[in-house]
Amino acid sequence: MSKTLVNAAEGTKVRVIDIIAGQGLKNRLMQMGLTPGEVLEVIENSKGPVIVSVKGVTIALGRGMASKILVDDAQGVQQS
């Protein structure tokens, strides 16, 4: 089921499907490791920025930005 990162529940793992943003922002996020297919762990998602763990790095994303990242549930998927 597809949703944006803003709607991803805290403590779950999600897989990036696509980033709906301008080329600049999209490439920047991808260079930081948020590439389509990558599995993220949602560490914090309540009021402030969404905090995820990707490739061994913890990254905070503003909610506006998080709403541009399409994800689906990745339970049972091995993190690469």
Add this chain to the structure above:
Amino acid sequence: MDGHIGSRNSLKESEESKEYDLTVAIVGNPNVGKSTLFNVLTGKSVHVANWPGVTVESKEGVKEWKGIRIRFVDLPGIYGLSSLTLEEVISREYIVSGDSELVIGLVDATSPERSLYLPIQLLELTPNVIIVFTKVDEMNRLGIHIHFDKLEAMLGVPVIPTSALHKKGIRELLDTIINISNEKKRIKLVNIDYGGLESFISDISKIVAESKTLKNYPLRWASIRLLEGDKRLEDLLTSNNELDILNKVQSVRDAVRRSIGRDPAELIINARFRYVSNITKEVVVRVDKVSSYEHIVDKIFRKPYIGAGLSLVLMLVSLLLVFSVNTGFPLNLIMRYIGLQEVGELIEFYSLNSVISEAFNMLSNQIKSSIYWYNPLLASLISDGIVIGLGSVISFLPLIFMTFLILAALEDSGLAPRIAISFHNLLNKFGYSGNAVYPLILGMGCNVPAVMSSRTSVDDSERTQMIFSAPFIPCQARLIVASALIAAFFRNPLLQALALLTMYLSGIFMYLLTGKLVRRAVCRISDKPELILELPLIHFPKVKVLWWIAWDYTKHFLKKAGLIIFTLSVLVWVLVNLSPSGMTADVNEGFAATIGNAISYILIPFDIVGEDSWKIAFALIQGFIAKESVLQTLAVLGESANVDDAVRSLNLTIPQAYSLILLITLYIPCLATVAVVYQESRNLKLTVVQTIYMTLLAYLISILVYQLIKFLMWVI
């Protein structure tokens, strides 16, 4: 963008650069530990400049090792070698320019899966790479194990694990740098398999091979970049009349989208990360082992409200500590309040600021008395102009340095980004990102570090917003002036507290509002700045690193702003001591007094007229050098030894005193701030506009408030 960014001559102005045998560039992600390594490698001989035409800083230093002088060039922190940001373009152009014989690509040993991505891109561009792993000590603690030998064999370039803080691996690195120039290990570039894109890459290669403009770049590299959609290379083609080549490239890109259905950039970045992960799978082993206290601290700071509250308390406490050490304020008042009058005075007397100003006063008097017989005018220029001018800067250095220490501690411990996150939602409403919390907090110590912390901004507009608005934050010098006025004219403790609180709130409010105004009206951006922040592990800050960062900032400020401040102090001395009939020893006759007199009518809206009005006007002019000189000037003009008596002798009403506090709080803080605004923005127009904007706004607001209070009191 200029064609010469990152070009060979870009750092020519450096004196050290003429004396070296070998140049090594350092490239790495932000947070990778690049500046720590650079500091350890180069020691003191660092030359700081800006890349030509832009505000991005460049650093270089020379290290002599076994008779060979190695020049290190610190490139900006970047994530990739696309041309998304100015920093990326600068780094890339510099590497292509061939100015450096070697490039060090840094990898964070605590997150190799992500940070090896950048060195792999380097290897697509140049074979002369040394891969250096940083934070190896932390890596061990986290239970990560890396087979460095195996990696070295896989990539065919030297791989060196280091821990700059413990000076581990530094000798090995220096030895490798020297040896590699004798026998280069790698000749060919890394060839990543881009799978389904390979046929398109070879199509583009054929097109690019005909381009004269792109001759300096490796053919395959330029082709891959163009397939990704590289703004910089496209601009080069356009400006050199090779539009036909660009059009052919575009049609290949369209073909990719048609046949594969995805953006080529996405496929390319994915392929690179796949290449990286194939390597890390072979050489990285993770055993979970993280100490628990860090996890707990981390978790607490991540909680929206608790995190923000805790950060705020932490920062205010450190600020209060800095304040007390620096001027004794407000600890001296608290001591006085609880009856320990003498302890309070002792704290004030032995505070850094007081000791330094006292030393400079003594020096000034000494010089004056020893050369007065020779030439009274020269004696006055040196003692009253130069020594006192220098003294006013130097007596504030401890405050500036200590405020930088706070910034350094926040950065090094990893708390800084967490604090930014907790304030992001609030500051976002005013067109800032969470990073705008740094100028806000540091500004209460001193506006100079606040303006310099604009470097943390997420985009160019936010940088301008921060530089332009940070000087509104009431600093410690303004707090001292305001407290003197409050103590003299407000009897009721509740009113005193209210006056102080509203003073801070008005400064903070103007900071927020002006930020929004600059974003909307000047930079014309309607979206809010978005936050992308990496959160490094939390750890106790290391004293050595704090010293480096804080001293680095302070030195930078001294070098760049020192001359401006010095020149303006001498200019003010001339104004004070020069009268229409030549030099004068009596300040009442000088040009400054004339100006003070001439503009004393600006105080008419405050109903401040008569004999004292010019004194206040004159003090306001003096306050432009440094805010605390408002009090000194009043003391001198009031011919009283005690500042409190001098202020009281002005006989201001409460509304007058309060509006004066607002005026002093909001108008341009001091010369040092003006100098640092120019230094950071490199924009004279912006600096002048800002000074006028602040002064005019301060004047209008304080008049409005005065008239309002007067009206209210009349009604009641």
